[in-house]
Amino acid sequence: DTxxxxxxxxxxxxxxxxxxxxxxxxxxxxxxxxxxxTLGQGPEFLTYFQNEAQLEKSRLLSDRFSAERPKGxxxxxxxxxxxxxxxxxxxxxxxxxxxxxxxxxxxxEGSWLTVV
Amino acid sequence: xxxxxQTQPGMFVQEKEAVTLDCTYxxxxxxxxxxxYKQPSSxxxxxxxxxxxxxxxxxxxxxxxxxxxxxxxxxxxxxxxxxxxxxxxxxxxxxxPxxxxxxxxxxxxxRLAVHP
Numbered sequence: 001d002t003x004x005x006x007x008x009x010x011x012x013x014x015x016x017x018x019x020x021x022x023x024x025x026x027x028x029x030x031x032x033x034x035x036x037x038t039l040g041q042g043p044e045f046l047t048y049f050q051n052e053a054q055l056e057k058s059r060l061l062s063d064r065f066s067a068e069r070p071k072g073x074x075x076x077x078x079x080x081x082x083x084x085x086x087x088x089x090x091x092x093x094x095x096x097x098x099x100x101x102x103x104x105x106x107x108x109e110g111s112w113l114t115v116v
Numbered sequence: 117x118x119x120x121x122q123t124q125p126g127m128f129v130q131e132k133e134a135v136t137l138d139c140t141y142x143x144x145x146x147x148x149x150x151x152x153y154k155q156p157s158s159x160x161x162x163x164x165x166x167x168x169x170x171x172x173x174x175x176x177x178x179x180x181x182x183x184x185x186x187x188x189x190x191x192x193x194x195x196x197x198x199x200x201x202x203x204x205x206x207x208x209x210x211x212x213p214x215x216x217x218x219x220x221x222x223x224x225x226x227r228l229a230v231h232p
Binding site: 042044109110 | 160207
């Protein structure tokens, strides 16, 4: 399977703990995005990478959130000192620059986070 | 500001019938793209169809077609010959031109239930 993969798929954590999610984009896709989706809502943009450079961060991304994409391949999203309001699904997506597929963003299956 | 509106929280359709899911958008950019994604209960966002603002013809992909009415700023999804597996959340999204990359703004979604 060469789609976007995310790990873990589900995470339950206690308030105050740190969590990290990993995303492996479609190979050769140089653009990578993180979105957050809460129940009953559409996904909201969090941040964007082109290769290893983080080019945009949403105001939704508080200082407890940090995302990295070392070497321009996989990416990690870390949430420090989790709060119950962080409970959501975190979606990773990737796209390429050129060709017809450059119009399309492909999403992974998401990582569900529950903070108790 | 860019905005996507999906006014139908839920829709029901009989198997093998056609259904239209509504989407209106608001943007002042002349160049934009419109997407529809399907999200089953597993969480993955599955790309269905894309329409560019300058495309002369309505996009079609198998049983999916996009009824694009630019003057009315609407981009309704038509699913023909509904199948039980079409039951899912459907999201309309707009690509916001920003620094040359594809940042998507999503609507709140429509839950489609296909009845046998």
